[in-house]
Amino acid sequence: MKRKISKSFFIVAIASTFILGSCKNDSQNSVPRLFEENPATVTWDTSKTDCIDTFAATVSVYDDSNRRAGGAKLREQYKMAVKTVADKQYVRFDFPAKEKVAAKTVMSNGTDTIIVDTKTNQIEKRITASESDLKLINDLGYIISQENFTKIDLSRIKTEATKLALDMSEDKSEKVLSVSLPSKYFSTDKEKRLLTKVSYDTTNELMETVETVTEMEDGSIVTVTTSPVYEEIEDGLIIKIGQYSIIDKKSDIRYEGLEDIEYFESLDDIPELSQDEYEQLVDAGNAVTIEDMPLGDPADPGSIETIIELYDNIEINVIDDSVFKLIMEL
Numbered sequence: 009m010k011r012k013i014s015k016s017f018f019i020v021a022i023a024s025t026f027i028l029g030s031c032k033n034d035s036q037n038s039v040p041r042l043f044e045e046n047p048a049t050v051t052w053d054t055s056k057t058d059c060i061d062t063f064a065a066t067v068s069v070y071d072d073s074n075r076r077a078g079g080a081k082l083r084e085q086y087k088m089a090v091k092t093v094a095d096k097q098y099v100r101f102d103f104p105a106k107e108k109v110a111a112k113t114v115m116s117n118g119t120d121t122i123i124v125d126t127k128t129n130q131i132e133k134r135i136t137a138s139e140s141d142l143k144l145i146n147d148l149g150y151i152i153s154q155e156n157f158t159k160i161d162l163s164r165i166k167t168e169a170t171k172l173a174l175d176m177s178e179d180k181s182e183k184v185l186s187v188s189l190p191s192k193y194f195s196t197d198k199e200k201r202l203l204t205k206v207s208y209d210t211t212n213e214l215m216e217t218v219e220t221v222t223e224m225e226d227g228s229i230v231t232v233t234t235s236p237v238y239e240e241i242e243d244g245l246i247i248k249i250g251q252y253s254i255i256d257k258k259s260d261i262r263y264e265g266l267e268d269i270e271y272f273e274s275l276d277d278i279p280e281l282s283q284d285e286y287e288q289l290v291d292a293g294n295a296v297t298i299e300d301m302p303l304g305d306p307a308d309p310g311s312i313e314t315i316i317e318l319y320d321n322i323e324i325n326v327i328d329d330s331v332f333k334l335i336m337e338l
Contacts, residue, residue, distance in 0.1 A: 038072050038080040039252045042316055043237060048249040050241055052324040060247075063157045064089040064327050065319035067250075072314040077275050077301035080316060088319075090155050091332050097155055098332040102126060115335035118145050122335060131334065144193045147172060151187060151206055152218070157248040157324075159213040183211045198225040212246060214238055228259035228309070249322070255313040266307040273303060 046068070067088050072080040087102040098117050103126075105111040111126035119142065123133040137145070144152075151168055162185065169176045175188040185208045194201035203221035208214065218234045234253040240246050272278050281289070289295040304311070329336065 038070070039314065039316055042070060042080060042318060043250065046318050046320065048239065048318070048320050048322055050247065050322045050324065051326055053326050056325055060092070060157055061325050062089065062091045062323075062327050064321075064323040064331075066321045068318045068320065070316040070318070072316070074312045075302065075304045077303055078299065080314070089327055089331050090157070091327075091329070095150070097153070098335050099155065100331060100335070115332065117335050117338065118149070120335070120338050122338070124334060129334070134338075140193075148189060148193065152189065156215055158246055160208070160215060162208060162210060162213050165208065178210070183209065184216060185210050194220070194222075199223070202229075212238075214246065226259070226261060228257055228261065231256040231258075247322070247324070248319070250316070250318045252317070253315045255311075255315065257309070257311050257313075259309045261309055263307045263309065269306050271303070271305055275301065275303075 048065075065088055067086055068082060069084040069086075070080040071083050086104065089100040089102075091098045096118065099115065101114045103112045103114070113124040113126045115122050115124065119137055121135045121137075122131050123135075124131055148168075151165060151174075165185070165187065166176065169187045174190075176186070178185045187206050187208075189204040189206070191201040191204065194204055200223040201220065202223055203219065205217075205219045207216045207219070209216045215236055220232045222230045222232075224230060232253055232255050234251060236248050236251045238246050239249045286295065
């Protein structure tokens with residue numbers, strides 16, 4: 009039987025983070041608004057199983073920044089499908105055609121990734137994961153996977169973390185379990201990982217955040233905090249309806265030659281013109297329209313970017329295995 013389920017409410021703990029953090033970065037205010045204005049529709053076929061074997065959705069990607077006005081902008085839309093078989097995940101992304109770029113399909117089984125011409129269904133490229141990537145997947149796959157669309161097995165998380173001797177802590181008052189992962193898995197010649205921490209909501213048994221701190225080649229520090237957004241669609245039945253990532257870049261570098269440029273931290277800082285002053289500028293040809301007004305000190309490369317991914321047309325256990333045929337046959 010297929011059930012069509014409408015939006016009900018956000019997990020309170022996640023919604024509260026928006027309120028608490030709103031004064032720190034105005035661009036983050038667009039996160040709850042986007043989810044509220046774009047409620048997800050869910051179709052769940054329960055005729056086979058109550059577990060999530062396949063998950064498909066249309067993904068809309070928005071971005072926002074404290075370095076420009078105008079709010080969140082829609083940047084990309086694509087279709088996503090995920091199938092789980094005995095802990096092995098098959099993932100498919102379908103990207104529509106763009107100007108001078110044909111439609112493409114990307115599929116992965118964790119070991120191999122293939123790029124497929126969507127129109128001809130021919131494999132154009134095959135990429136095999138490196139030994140270091142495979143070790144990361146084998147050792148930490150279940151802990152770091154963000155393709156968990158509902159409740160997770162916290163006892164398994166604890167077992168895996170203990171087996172790997174990972175740093176694990178639990179805040180009983182906040183009801184949060186945190187697992188820190190070794191930086192050696194994520195550092196490269198150009199990037200030094202300083203922190204990788206995954207936190208779980210122990211009350212609802214959900215992934216809460218994935219936080220990484222990385223020192224870049226130029227010395228800048230980039231902190232990325234990714235938070236899934238969930239929805240309780242029936243009593244105790246919780247699914248993921250998207251996620252958002254806050255990318256905070258801090259740098260001691262200063263760009264030379266830009267110190268004397270006037271800038272504004274927000275639209276509220278810009279002096280208002282009278283109608284007469286505006287008309288005089290227009291008549292003199294000195295008034296131009298700026299679509300995305302730049303904000304912040306132009307000599308400072310630091311920024312706070314927010315990437316928001318909304319899921320819609322969610323289908324659970326609806327799509328069949330033919331969607332993953334090419335990658336499952338490798």
